[in-house]
Amino acid sequence: MFLYIILGLIIAVCSFLIILHQCLEKKTVYTDLKNKHVVITGGSSGIGKAAASEAAKLGAHVTIIGRDIQKLILAVSDITAHCKPYSGQKIQYATLDVTTDYDSIEKCLSQIERDVGPIFMLINCAGMCICGQFDKMKVEAIKQMIDLNYFGTAYPTRYVLPKMKERNEGSIVFVSTEAALLGIYGYSAYGAAKWAVRGLAESVFMELVGTNVRLTLAFPPDTDTPGFKNEELTKPKETKQISGSGGLHTAEEVGRKMIKDAMNGKTYSVFGFSGHLLSILYCGTIDSATQVLLQILSLGVIRAIMVAIQLSFHKIVRKGLEEQHNEKEKDKVQ
Numbered sequence: 001m002f003l004y005i006i007l008g009l010i011i012a013v014c015s016f017l018i019i020l021h022q023c024l025e026k027k028t029v030y031t032d033l034k035n036k037h038v039v040i041t042g043g044s045s046g047i048g049k050a051a052a053s054e055a056a057k058l059g060a061h062v063t064i065i066g067r068d069i070q071k072l073i074l075a076v077s078d079i080t081a082h083c084k085p086y087s088g089q090k091i092q093y094a095t096l097d098v099t100t101d102y103d104s105i106e107k108c109l110s111q112i113e114r115d116v117g118p119i120f121m122l123i124n125c126a127g128m129c130i131c132g133q134f135d136k137m138k139v140e141a142i143k144q145m146i147d148l149n150y151f152g153t154a155y156p157t158r159y160v161l162p163k164m165k166e167r168n169e170g171s172i173v174f175v176s177t178e179a180a181l182l183g184i185y186g187y188s189a190y191g192a193a194k195w196a197v198r199g200l201a202e203s204v205f206m207e208l209v210g211t212n213v214r215l216t217l218a219f220p221p222d223t224d225t226p227g228f229k230n231e232e233l234t235k236p237k238e239t240k241q242i243s244g245s246g247g248l249h250t251a252e253e254v255g256r257k258m259i260k261d262a263m264n265g266k267t268y269s270v271f272g273f274s275g276h277l278l279s280i281l282y283c284g285t286i287d288s289a290t291q292v293l294l295q296i297l298s299l300g301v302i303r304a305i306m307v308a309i310q311l312s313f314h315k316i317v318r319k320g321l322e323e324q325h326n327e328k329e330k331d332k333v334q
């Protein structure tokens, strides 16, 4: 009897996997980026520069975009060092502020396409984080977070999408953050903008069903970059502690994995243990039949683990509040 139940369960799971596998679209896997044009906003520093170097290693023509021309020139020389010898790869830069109006973005990207060729992969990496409790944030900073992280991604994406759909090929990478999978103290204005990036990516993903245009949504944890070092200067200690539990990763590791996932047609790109845990729990898109099965079987347990982790985060916040209170009391006495 027991044997029959086990056998039945195995047959049910296998049929589920087979049916789901049939329903999922087959994606072309790219093994290199030879002669493909890869454009990376924010490619002059940190994660974007690491992704650009990886694309160069894989044989792509690379265009990096940023505002600071000195940084761009230095980055082009570093990225060029990763090219294959005698490959004729073009590594170039364009100066553009991605928070400007759509027309300027269109002008810049169409010039780049005329110079190098149609954009095969767009990596939306330009972005930054201003941390702080929402009630203490400068109002301008709240808007800046949306302008840069959301519109700086939405507009270049709007430019490449119709062209990629027309050619029925291409890949768009969205760089969100683990802080867009769950809300975190001190990442309110930034996190909201990156949740918007996630919302855009997952909706566009469904609009791309049936086409050969692919989309990858990356959720990096804390990554050691110039931008990260800068944000650490004003980051509340509670945020440092909570965010730090996801570990500190290198830009090379994140950039490389992001490109690899994009080439394999994965819709989620996550990093380390925390990334995998959060992506199972707060899953949206469907990548593979085995992933869906893993989610179905483990969601309850992972939710229980996450509740414990979230409560430990609340404890960090309460402790911070208590310390502030004690400081105030001390000041009153003096």
Ligand SMILES: NC(=O)C1=CN([C@@H]2O[C@H](COP(=O)(O)OP(=O)(O)OC[C@H]3O[C@@H](n4cnc5c(N)ncnc54)[C@H](OP(=O)(O)O)[C@@H]3O)[C@@H](O)[C@H]2O)C=CC1
Pocket: 041, 042, 043, 044, 045, 046, 047, 048, 065, 066, 067, 068, 069, 071, 096, 097, 098, 099, 124, 125, 126, 127, 128, 129, 148, 152, 175, 176, 177, 178, 219, 220, 221, 222, 223, 224, 225, 226, 227, 228
């Ligand atoms: N580092 C981390 O811990 C994490 C980072 N991320 C995200 O990854 C991305 C890269 O971060 P990171 O590598 O740390 O950042 P860096 O600060 O090291 O690099 C940011 C890049 O974006 C460019 N950039 C900034 N503002 C603009 C703008 N208005 N127009 C055009 N380009 C701009 C910068 O060049 P310039 O200043 O010259 O314009 C630079 O090339 C960001 O979107 C960030 O939110 C996500 C999770 C974790």
Ligand SMILES: CCCCCCCCCCCCCCCC(=O)[C@@H](N)CO
Pocket: 128, 129, 177, 178, 179, 184, 220, 221, 222, 223, 227, 228, 231, 242, 243, 244, 245, 246, 273, 274, 277, 309
């Ligand atoms: C055993 C431990 C399991 C822990 C699971 C949950 C961990 C949550 C960590 C959230 C990390 C958020 C990083 C945001 C980084 C970012 O976007 C900024 N650095 C911006 O630049």
